[in-house]
Amino acid sequence: MSSLVQPPPPSYDILPSLIDDLSQRRFSMSLDVLQMLQQTLQAAQTLIQEALNSRNLIAKLPPELLSHIFSMVSSDLPVRGPHKSTSHARQTYDLIPLTHVCHRWRTIALTTSSLWSTVCETTPTYVASEALRARAGCSPLTIYLDRPCPTPALSQILAKDGEDVVELYLNGLQGTCPVRLASELLAFQAPHLEHARVMRSRPQRGPFNGAPGADADMSAVVELWHGTAPRLRTLELYGVPFLPSNHFERLAGLTLSLDCCAVEWGLDDLCAFFARAPALEELCLEGLPADLHLRHPFHATTVALPKLRRLTIGDFRGEFSPASLLCIILAALAIPPEAAVHVQGLHACQVADLTIPVFGEHHSKLVVDMSFTTLSLTKHEPRSSATFSVEVQTGGATRDTFEQAIRAFIGEDAAASVRELVLSSQRAWSAWCDPRALLAMVPRLAVLELPEPHLLGPCIDALRPVVDEAHPDTADVPCRELTTLRVPYALEPSIPGRIVSILKARALYSASVTAVQGAQSGSSSHMWSP
DSSP states (O other): OGGGSOOOOOOOTTHHHHHHHHHHHTTTSOHHHHHHHHHHHHHHHHHHHHHHHHTSGGGGSOHHHHHHHHHTTSOBOOOOSTTGGGOOOBOGGGGGGGGGTOHHHHHHHHHOGGGGOEEEEOSSSSOOOHHHHHHTTTSOEEEEEESSSOOHHHHHHHHHHGGGEEEEEEEOOTTOOHHHIIIIITOSOOTTOOEEEEEOOOOOSSOOOOOOSGGGGSOSEEOOGGGOOTTOOEEEEESOOSEEOOOOTTOOEEEEEOTTSOOOSOHHHHHHHHHTOTTOSEEEEESOBTTHHHHSOOOOOOEEOTTOOEEEEEOOBSSSOTHHHHHHHHHHEEOOTTOEEEEEEEEGGGGGGSOOOOOOSSOEEEEEEEOSSEEEEEEEOTTSSOEEEEEEEOTTOOHHHHHHHHHHHHOTTTGGGEEEEEEEESSOGGGTOOHHHHHHTOTTOOEEEOOSGGGHHHHHHHTSOEEETTEEEEEEOTTTTOOEEEEOSOOOTTHHHHHHHHHHHHHTTTOOOEEEEOGGGTSOSEEEOO
């Protein structure tokens, strides 16, 4: 029975007397005794604080809920490109203060391995370490670098734990030579790697002319990740002078930007690379030398990319016209008819040298958008998602040059197939095109949409029939097959009357048009008919 008797609680009434005794004898105590008392008091204070913390309401939260709260503490690391919305790159150094709050928080934070899954190097003090890597345990790793050169610790982590890496972001590698990049940072086995982005740029020493330099000291085609990256879905290479020799069976997104590095490989090598990535859905090529097809012998070939949905190519560099190279690349790629093709960075005078595809023999849609810096021309196939667009630089171009570019883009053989036209511009008509000349390029136009009020006046006037003074019963009616004119809600007071006048004038020559107001919202607020 005596074993069931609880011992009396300890009495803390003696603490005041101990403090009084300490205040009287403290200067006569030895150093060892004082240090022993200090350690004892610190331990007691820690225990008391822990007990007080355990009585706070937040301490009663379940560990799972605290882990979830902790996961929202670390900030997102900046990731550009198509993968930014799904990136798991987080600043793990934001979590360190949590481990210093109390013992329970520290235990929960350190045992939640997913919180530490990003190994990052972003500043001289925020660098990779084996201690932080160990906290991630077996969680899939995200490697994030934004420094000119990685530390040896990061290189060791890649070599040792590369098989656990799922996302790889290497940014700002100005001080990393291509040889080290290929043989060290991109040489680990990567069976689980899904997304990789490598950005290497030269130090700013004036404009880069593409001349060979240190980039030419290695092979133009290099095997990466020991040839093992079977799960790679997106690959972005910026300023990387070599092409991978790997077969990427699952690669869906590829970006090659070469505006700051020498290019030693040829067009044959580029096409062979595309052939080793047959599942591509999005392909972006920027900064190709405009004379790439002239540097090495090119053997005409066809590369099948049956899943490609979007091709972006442009911003060529060099003094040559890129039209020849562009036509060769477009001819070499066998892509689905519903794919979208976007060409950017051309000069207005270069559009005439392109081969523009014809979308539909009887119906296609043309969108013309003039901004202060670019002229965008887009052809749509209404029955599918197929588009072909060209973005033209406006610097130094005249109105005649713009009109020639638009005429070349439409094409004489395809002019009759353009049945819909959408016009928008930040500039006045006088700065870039004569609306009557533009409408003459699309003689079988059926639908004209003008979403911006300042374009209406001159364009409406261009639709007025030109009466033959010698024969008043006959007239030259622009776009005789036009049936619908779509205008915005906001109109100047004089515009409705001018619209009605034009509609009546066209009706006299059997060219009736219905004007629809409010086309931008998809519903009509008002209609005019002759």
